Amino acid sequence: MKEKVVKALKKAISEEIAIEVSVPDQEEFGHYSTNVAFKLARVRRTSPLTVAEEIVSIIRKEKFFFRAEVAHPGFINVWISEKELAKELISITKQKNKYGTKKQIKTTKKKMQVEFVSANPTGPLTLANGRGGFLGDAIANVLISQGHTVEREYYVNDTGNQVQTLGKSIVANCGFIPFEENYYKGEYVKAWAESHASFVEKNKNKFEAVGECAAKDFLKMIKEALEKKAHIHFDRYTSEKINIHEAGYVKKAFELFSKIGKTYEADGAVWLKTTEYADDKDRVLYTSEKTPTYFLADAGHYLETKKRGFSGKILILGPDHYGYVARIQAAAELVGLRESKVIITQAVRLVDKGSEVKMSKRKGQFVTFAELMEEVGMDAARFFFLMISPDSHMDFDIGLAKERSVKNPVFYVQYALVRAGSILEKTKKQTTVDLSLLSTKEDIALIRKLVEFPDVLESVSDDFGIHHLTQYASECAKTFHNFYEKEKVSGEEKKIAGARRVLVEASYYVLQNTLQILGCSRPKKM
RNA sequence: GCCCCCGUAGUUCAACGGAUAGAAUAGCUCCCUUCUAAGGAGUAGAUCGAGGUUCGAUUCCUCGCAGGGGUACCA
Numbered sequence: 001m002k003e004k005v006v007k008a009l010k011k012a013i014s015e016e017i018a019i020e021v022s023v024p025d026q027e028e029f030g031h032y033s034t035n036v037a038f039k040l041a042r043v044r045r046t047s048p049l050t051v052a053e054e055i056v057s058i059i060r061k062e063k064f065f066f067r068a069e070v071a072h073p074g075f076i077n078v079w080i081s082e083k084e085l086a087k088e089l090i091s092i093t094k095q096k097n098k099y100g101t102k103k104q105i106k107t108t109k110k111k112m113q114v115e116f117v118s119a120n121p122t123g124p125l126t127l128a129n130g131r132g133g134f135l136g137d138a139i140a141n142v143l144i145s146q147g148h149t150v151e152r153e154y155y156v157n158d159t160g161n162q163v164q165t166l167g168k169s170i171v172a173n174c175g176f177i178p179f180e181e182n183y184y185k186g187e188y189v190k191a192w193a194e195s196h197a198s199f200v201e202k203n204k205n206k207f208e209a210v211g212e213c214a215a216k217d218f219l220k221m222i223k224e225a226l227e228k229k230a231h232i233h234f235d236r237y238t239s240e241k242i243n244i245h246e247a248g249y250v251k252k253a254f255e256l257f258s259k260i261g262k263t264y265e266a267d268g269a270v271w272l273k274t275t276e277y278a279d280d281k282d283r284v285l286y287t288s289e290k291t292p293t294y295f296l297a298d299a300g301h302y303l304e305t306k307k308r309g310f311s312g313k314i315l316i317l318g319p320d321h322y323g324y325v326a327r328i329q330a331a332a333e334l335v336g337l338r339e340s341k342v343i344i345t346q347a348v349r350l351v352d353k354g355s356e357v358k359m360s361k362r363k364g365q366f367v368t369f370a371e372l373m374e375e376v377g378m379d380a381a382r383f384f385f386l387m388i389s390p391d392s393h394m395d396f397d398i399g400l401a402k403e404r405s406v407k408n409p410v411f412y413v414q415y416a417l418v419r420a421g422s423i424l425e426k427t428k429k430q431t432t433v434d435l436s437l438l439s440t441k442e443d444i445a446l447i448r449k450l451v452e453f454p455d456v457l458e459s460v461s462d463d464f465g466i467h468h469l470t471q472y473a474s475e476c477a478k479t480f481h482n483f484y485e486k487e488k489v490s491g492e493e494k495k496i497a498g499a500r501r502v503l504v505e506a507s508y509y510v511l512q513n514t515l516q517i518l519g520c521s522r523p524k525k526m
Numbered sequence: 527g528c529c530c531c532c533g534u535a536g537u538u539c540a541a542c543g544g545a546u547a548g549a550a551u552a553g554c555u556c557c558c559u560u561c562u563a564a565g566g567a568g569u570a571g572a573u574c575g576a577g578g579u580u581c582g583a584u585u586c587c588u589c590g591c592a593g594g595g596g597u598a599c600c601a
Contacts, residue, residue, distance in 0.1 A: 020542070022542080022544080024544095024545080025548075026545085026546080028545095029545065033544090033545085035543090035544060038544085038581070038582085041581085047581090048581070071545075072545085073545090073581060073582080074581080075544075075545070120601075157601070160600090160601060161600060161601050162600090162601050163601095165601090267599075268599080269599045270599095271599090280528085280529070280597085281597095283599095284598090284599045285599095286599085287599040288599055289599075291599090293599070293600085293601090294600070294601050295601095297601095318595095319530095319531080319594080319595050319596080320595070320596075321596085322529085322530060322531080322595060322596045322597090323529085323530090323595090323596045323597055324596090325530090344530085344531080344595095346531060346532075346594080346595080347531095347594060347595065349594080384538095387538095387539065387540085387550095388538085388539060388540090389539085389540080391531060391532075392531085392532070392539075392540095393531070393532055393533095393593080393594055393595090394538080394539080395537095395538070396538095397537090397538085400537085400538080400551090404538090404550095404551075406564075407550085407551070407564080408550095409549085409550065411564055412550085412564075412565090414564085415562080415564050415565075416565095418562070418564090419561075419562065419565085420561095422561060422562065423561045424561095425561090426561050427561070459542080463542080465542095467539090467540075468540090471539095471540065471541095471548095471549080474549070474550080475549085478549085481565060481566070482565095482566075484561080484565075484566085485557095485565070485566045485567085486566085488560075488561070489561060490560085490561050491560065491561080504561090525562085526562075526564060
């Protein structure tokens with residue numbers, strides 16, 4: 001709907017200017033509002049008010065608007081005609097689950113990879129992993145809804161130091177070597193070591209082998225938590241060892257970099273000129289011991305993604321990887337993976353009864369993601385995490401979360417869906433309807449909220465602000481509950497009942513689509 | 527030291543530079559013989575501080591104050 005408003009406004013403006021349209025929360029400021037007069041005033045060197053008056057006098061002739069006004073100091077507020085709103089409402093009931101989705105043509109269709117979670121298989125998933133997990137999953141859904149091809153990827157660091165350390169931790173746990181400070185200390189390490197005692201004894205000198213074996217089991221555990229508990233499905237679990245190292249991508253990436261002259265030797269090591277790409281220092285590719293760094297393997301990973309035909313990657317990382325962003329973006333650009341973006345989710349602090357509980361994977365002190373699912377349920381946890389902007393540091397009070405799980409906003413949204421479904425079940429569809437009968441304050445407010453859905457989706461697919469979608473879900477549910485309390489379908493005069501039923505049907509689809517994209521379940525009953 | 531994120535109702539979070547700063551939860555008052563009260567109506571409650579930029583600043587800039595994270599030839 002927003003697009004149509006912009007289009008109508010464009011006709012009244014001769015200058016090439018970006019037109020921003022917002023949805024005011026107050027009826028008196030119109031269905032849609034624009035500040036374009038302020039911007040044009042500078043260009044035309046006149047007052048915003050004058051410009052606004054001019055534009056309004058033109059668009060008043062459009063049948064599309066049923067009202068258009070100038071408001072001080074220069075806003076243009078417009079009201080959409082009933083006929084247009086009715087048309088859009090019909091469109092929702094026709095498109096059903098497709099409403100809000102888009103089809104892209106060949107030239108605009110992107111093949112994107114969303115890489116997220118990618119936690120090292122050295123233990124269970126943390127809350128921060130979960131935050132990134134839900135975010136990546138929802139972002140993938142949004143991109144798909146906009147007609148793009150998306151792969152969800154989990155990059156498994158199944159080789160290198162961490163795996164070694166894990167192996168040593170286990171061997172140390174069985175008492176064959178002394179325990180060191182940087183070893184993994186969690187209960188899960190102890191448990192694994194005990195249940196594999198004879199295997200560990202046989203391989204007590206092969207840390208890497210022990211680590212790899214344990215990592216495999218931990219990965220299985222992670223997959224189980226993700227797929228079964230969190231309902232996050234990955235299309236590909238990419239192995240660093242097999243898909244990158246053994247496939248030769250480490251070498252290929254290096255060759256690419258040196259061929260275009262972006263590498264140099266210094267102090268016995270080989271460096272990449274990442275400073276040319278907004279990094280604050282150059283980065284080592286090969287250490288003076290001639291071993292490739294983790295960064296080079298990552299660059300290889302980006303190259304591999306590019307070679308598999310993707311135009312971009314959206315990488316979701318935890319706060320501890322902040323220092324990594326610049327060099328990763330440099331690598332993305334060098335391998336030609338344009339449209340790449342790194343999203344950092346800020347920390348999740350665990351709080352219990354108001355005081356912070358320090359979490360550390362190595363020390364084995366944390367609430368796992370799987371535990372959270374058990375405690376508060378998937379839908380509640382998902383919605384809760386997705387409500388909050390990734391930039392925001394969140395305090396998570398597990399006690400409060402449990403208490404709140406019954407009152408979690410997701411149930412509010414689901415309940416609206418159930419109520420809508422219930423009406424549809426109990427009333428009959430009518431063959432001819434007159435939608436102009438939808439004229440009460442509640443009717444109109446609901447229609448307006450519903451037709452916002454495609455606009456919200458589109459904007460989220462641009463800026464990945466998933467929390468705007470959860471916010472929309474809550475608003476949409478609120479508007480529906482409001483409508484539900486005030487207006488009836490059954491028991492009304494037949495014509496009104498018929499029109500209202502169409503509105504309820506449209507609400508049902510929009511609520512359903514919203515929940516689906518967020519990845520929350522859509523219950524029939526509660 | 528340098529870099530990034532953050533500071534908003536009692537609490538957890540919103541607010542593309544826009545109009546009277548929104549929700550939820552906690553508090554108080556009401557509303558179930560009618561499509562599920564996991565709901566609705568009402569009430570009370572907030573921008574860390576000081577400057578600046580402009581028609582307009584929670585948002586941008588500068589300086590403070592408070593919190594979190596990053597600053598490896600580790601992964």
